[in-house]
Amino acid sequence: MRTQGSVYVSITGLVLHSPLHWPRFALHAGASMVQARRAPGNRFAEARIIDGVHHTLSFWDSRDAMLAYLRSGAHAQALRVFAGIGHGKTHGFDTDAPPGWSDVPRLYAEHARPV
Numbered sequence: 119m120r121t122q123g124s125v126y127v128s129i130t131g132l133v134l135h136s137p138l139h140w141p142r143f144a145l146h147a148g149a150s151m152v153q154a155r156r157a158p159g160n161r162f163a164e165a166r167i168i169d170g171v172h173h174t175l176s177f178w179d180s181r182d183a184m185l186a187y188l189r190s191g192a193h194a195q196a197l198r199v200f201a202g203i204g205h206g207k208t209h210g211f212d213t214d215a216p217p218g219w220s221d222v223p224r225l226y227a228e229h230a231r232p233v
Contacts, residue, residue, distance in 0.1 A: 123214045125161060126178040131171040131226050132206035139203045146199065147172070149192035159183025162216070168223055172204075177216050184210065200233075207232050 134143055147165065151174075154163040159179035166173050178184040187193060200206070207230035217225060 124212055125214075125216050126181045126184055126210060126212055127216055128174070128176045128178065128184050129209045129217075129222055129226055129230065130174045130206060131208075131230060132200075132204045133171055134204040135202075142199065143172070143203050146192065146196035146203075150196050153190075153192045154187055157183070157187040160187065164219075166219060166222075168219075171226070173222055173226065175217070175219060175222055181210065181212070205232070 132143070134140060151163060151165055154160055154174075154176055160183070161177040161179065163174065163176040166175075176184070178187075188197075207226065209225055209230040211229075
């Protein structure tokens, strides 16, 4: 059961197969971030590179809101080319206390699953 202050947190990470994939990745990542920030149910979305991993951290009203974003628009297009660009992992969970960027490396290492 969700409480009023709870959010769905999504943490992702992607490692490029090669630096040569950077332009294609940047194109899809930029469009996906714009889409995320405008998506219904999004409360927060940012991206950072930590230890060579391209991470996103986003907060959503619900898992369903995040999945609706994930399966549409620019992000759906990015998913179609994902395997050719890199490999990655995701971790999502409900919480009343969203993590900060300093928590992302630990949460990613301990809980993320390959996609």
